[in-house]
Amino acid sequence: MTSPGGADGADSTETLTRLRDALGDRVDTSPDALSAARADKSGHAAPGTPLAVVHAASIADVQAVLRIATATGAPVVPRGAGTGLAGGANTGTGEIALSLRGMNSILEVRPDDLLAVVEPGILNADLNDALHPYGVWWAPDPASRAISTVGGNIATGAGGLLCAKYGVVRDxxxxLDVVLADGRLIHTGHRSVKGVTGLDLTSLFIGSEGVLGVVVGATLKLRRLVPGQVRTLAAVFPDVRAAAAASAAVTAAGLQPSVMELMDATCLAAAHRLLQLDPPAGGAQLTVQTDGATSADEATAIAQVLCDAGGTVEMSRDEAEGERLLQIRRSMHPAMETLGTTLIEDVSVPRSRLAEMFDEIARVEREHGVAIPTVAHAGDGNLHPNFIFDGPEVPQRIWAAADDLFRAALRLGGTLTGEHGIGVLKSRWLAAELGDDQWELQRRIKDVFDPQGILNPGKVFAP
Amino acid sequence: MTSPGGADGADSTETLTRLRDALGDRVDTSPDALSAARADKSGHAAPGTPLAVVHAASIADVQAVLRIATATGAPVVPRGAGTGLAGGANTGTGEIALSLRGMNSILEVRPDDLLAVVEPGILNADLNDALHPYGVWWAPDPASRAISTVGGNIATGAGGLLCAKYGVVRDxxxxLDVVLADGRLIHTGHRSVKGVTGLDLTSLFIGSEGVLGVVVGATLKLRRLVPGQVRTLAAVFPDVRAAAAASAAVTAAGLQPSVMELMDATCLAAAHRLLQLDPPAGGAQLTVQTDGATSADEATAIAQVLCDAGGTVEMSRDEAEGERLLQIRRSMHPAMETLGTTLIEDVSVPRSRLAEMFDEIARVEREHGVAIPTVAHAGDGNLHPNFIFDGPEVPQRIWAAADDLFRAALRLGGTLTGEHGIGVLKSRWLAAELGDDQWELQRRIKDVFDPQGILNPGKVFAP
Incomplete structure (x- = not known):
């Protein structure tokens, strides 16, 4: 894919000269940096060679880059830690990778107002380590939280394991402080709990994947640390459908675990092999955590629901044992990599439809002859089907199977992407979910913010 | 004010003919209906006479009205129950009031997925009455909930008393199902807990006050009914500043009441007179509720913080007595009406700045020679200063005092409007909060949705 707005050779030279004049050694054209900017953790890499990586150190740096890009027409790809799973920050021929990773300060922590003001490049886990002494935390907990930035979490509208109970990034x-395509800085939203002045541009930027502007600062809504002991239980089921139905029964019973993760037989076996544990007892497992003042009572009630649904339940005796149980779920990505190259998908359905979605996955496996080991954030209905194949490129037959699976999720009232975003990998399905009228409206909103089309071109709204 | 896009006489006749051909007796031009459509609960009324009130009974009706309006250029003002406090639904000369009040069905309740699908005209309280047997509720609880519609709550991004603990409408x-200015129907968002496909137009429509499209259906996120007994306590303080500081101390101590309402001396005295109670003991009162499994312990801890902050605390013995305590707060609007005509304002500040905001209100009272009795949702920092005056129109000296107060809220990191919206009454201050660049961006987003400017013209983005 070439960048629609990509600068040609002569313009590239001028752009690079201007960047160096303005930003000096924060402009990086080393082969390693250019190569790293082409890819994220999806396995996909943009073709060709980026023009430069700019390591922004300040809002003024970001403004300088965007003013130059506006003047020369060079495309700009905002980038955090590059841990995305949809290719949204992959930087190709002639494009400037604008790295926010170095802007990683915490500017303010106000436990009394339950807010913090941060730069976008701070890692999610580093932020939460720093907040802990204040007795507060930022709830979004993508599985990547040790390696992903808060700015990247905002750009993708990230989720995680705790979302059914504690919300996603948009909550x-x-x-937000945002630098626009032409270099102007705006401030959206408010520091108060409530606020309805004008249109909610803060929400519009969340999950906009770098196509509307560059987030250079964020005022985050915090929560108090949850008191009490975390309880963990694991329940083994004969098959994945039974486990999915059991997880839906927990929600339907009015119980609210903090974590409820589902692994199918292939995932479970691969994780046990990787961790050198004895082979698992059943065909699927739910790992459930409860927290807060009534965590013990809730765990007991959930155990009863899972037993009634045909599960064999093991309750952890202490938090260390609970952590060991959850470790099996946490080792899923490396475990999948032992099986081949993986395309990690991200559909989400209403919780009551989870078992039906697993039926659809089984059908797609059968009809397309592909293996799709699947884990799910069962508490919120978000599934990560892993398409396994050989070689570095996603083969056409895998995309055909994924297409079938996406459309099944939409039929069940679900969505293409629960928390990873559209990026480049799912842009061709965007109109299937939005409808042509809404796709066109969204594209025209993008044009309001970026009339020249220099911000992350080719992402989300592919031509 | 005349409507910028208002149809002239000849066009008006054509528009009315077309409306009657398409919608028959759902087109209402009775003097009472036209008169009622001019005003909301703010006390402000649009000048002149609306063209017609259309009582929409279906999505097709709404589409028909907007297709006719697009063809003739007639302005359309979407309207729920007319309980707004910023003039956002007031309909003036030549404008069509498009009433959604008759579209009040509940289409689906799914307690297992914690969602309900509703038409926009259902009253908030009626919805919650219908949800109760399912063991679920919709959390937004504006003080108007007995008389305001869910669609109106969405259009204003309404808040309420429970917001610090249970969130506002955008949560x-x-x-949403939305009819666009040209009559096309789009569906935004998803039924799943998570979903990040494309730009978040659902959030963009929430709080957009009818300037982007007409909400004709909503998929609402529900909560389980909260178990346990609600505890209520009232604390009297020597003055309003002490009460405000005490409420901030509660949040800073890590405690989370479900309700924390503050009344100043004038409000308190007026409410006691109205309810024929003995005069109040102190100069300001906090009324606090806790709920959930640990409500008794939390009430005890909050009582201690309030005592330490100089309050005299009375704990209710049972829920009936608690309800009587809260009744004093609930009678505030009629109590204010006994003092004169009121302009109810709606600024919101970070909770730690609440005491300073009360200092600013005292200063504005002093410097402008006006009385501003104030109640506050102290749990979330949202204040309702009531400007009291004689006669039906807001005098210039009151607007001057309000201007001073708005700018003070902005200086404290607050916002013009926490939950009532901009409407017509606050549009002249919108750019002061957003900045000119963001104001212009928002105006251009409005143009994407409504290129002819027929949707609620003159509201929010006044020329």
Whole structure:
């Protein structure tokens, strides 16, 4: 794919000269940096060679890059830690990778107002380590939280394991500082709990994957640390459908675990092999955590629901044993990599439809002759089917199977992507979910913010 | 004010003929209906006479009205129950009031997925009455909930008393059905807990006050009914500043009441007179509720913080007595009406700045020579200063005092409007909060949705 707005040779030279004049050694054209900017953790890499990586150190740096890009027409790809799973930050021929990773300060922590003001490049886990002494935390907990930035979490509208109980990124941001395509800085939102002045541009930027502007600061909504002991239980089921139905029964019974993760037989076996544990007892497992003042009672009630649904339940005796149980779920990505190259998908359905979605996955496996080991954030209905294949490129037959699976999720009232975003990998299905009228409206909103089309071209709204 | 896009006489006749051909007796031009459509609960009324009130009974009706309006250029003002406090639904000369009040069905309740699908005209309280047997509720609880519609709550991004603990409207909507200015129907959002496909237009419509499209259906995010007994306590303080500081101390101590309402001396005295109670003991009162499994312990801890902050605390013995305590707060609007005509304002500040905001209100009272009795949702920092005056129109000196107060809220990191919206009454201050660049961006987003400017013209983005 070539960048629609990509600068040609002569323009590239001028752009690079201007960048160096303005930003000096923060402009990086080393082969390693250019190569790294082409890819994220999806396995996909943009073709060709980026023009430069700019390591922004300040809002003024970001403004300088965008003013130059506006003047020369060079495309700009905002980038955090590069841990995305949809190719949204992959930077190709002639494009400037604008790295926010170095802007990683915490500017303010206000436990009394339950807010923090941060730069976008701070890692999610580093932020939460720093917040802990104040007795507060930022709830979004993508599985990547040790390696992904808060800015990247905001750009993708990230989720995680705790979302059914504690919300996603869009529930946890009060205000944003954003540099527009032409270099102007705006401030959206408010520091107060409530605020309805004008249109909610803060929410519009959350999950906009770098196509509307560059987030250079965020006022985050915090929560108090949850008191009490975390309880963990694991329940083994004969097959994945039974486990999915059991997880839906927990929600339907009015119980609210903090974590409820589902692994199918292939995932479970691969994780046990990787961790050198004895082979698992059943065909699927739910790992459930409860927290807060009534965590013990809730765990007991959930155990009863899972038993009634045909599960064999093991309750952890202490938090260390609970952590060991959850470790099996946490080792899923390396475990999948032992099976081949993986395309990690991200559909989400209403919780009551989870068992039906697993039926659809089994059908797609059968009809397309592909293996799709699947884990799910069962508490919120978000599934990560892993398409396994050989070689570095996603083969056409895998995309055909994924297409079938996406359309099944939409039929069940679900969505293409629960938490990873559209990026380049799913842009061709965007109109199937939005409808042509809404796709066109969204594209025209993008044009309001970026009339020249220099911000992350080719992402989300592919031509 | 005349409507910028208002149809002239000849066009008006054509528009009315077309409306009657398409919608028959759902087109209402009775003097009472036209007169009622001019005003909301703010006390402000649009000048002149609306063209017609259309009582929409279906999505097709709404589409028909908007297709006719697009063809003739007639302005359309979407309207729920007319309980707004910023003039956002007031309909003036030549404008069509498009009433959604008759579209009040509940289409689906799914307690297992914690969602309900509703038409926009259902009253908030009626919805919650219908949800109760399912063991679920929709959390937004504006003080108007007995008389305001869910669609109106969505259009204003309404808040209420429970917001610090249970969120506002933007936290409680999953998906929307929206008729665009040209009559096309789009569906935004998703039924799943998570979903990040494309730009978040659901959030963009929430709080957009009818300037982007007409909400004709909503998929609402529900909560389980909260178990346990609600505890209520009232604390009297020597003055309002002490009460405000005490409420901030509660949040800073890590405690989370479900309700924390503050009344100043004038409000308290007026409410006691109205309810024929003995005069109040102190100069300001906090009324606090806790709920959930640990409500008794939390009430005890909050009582201690309030005592330490100089309050005299009375704990209710049972829920009936608690309800009587809260009744004083609930009678505030009629109590204010006994003092004169009121302009109810709606600024919101970070909770730690609440005491300073009360200092600013005292200063504005002093410097402008006006009385501003104030109640506050102290749990979330949202204040309702009531400007009291004689006669039906807001005098210039009151607007001057309000201007001073708005700018003070902005200086404290607050916002013009926490939950009532901009409407017509606050549009002249919108750019002061957003900045000119963001104001212009928002105006251009409006143009994407409504290129002819027929949707609620003159509201929010006044020329």
């Amino acid at each position: 946890a941001v009060l205000a | 409680a909507v999953l998906a």
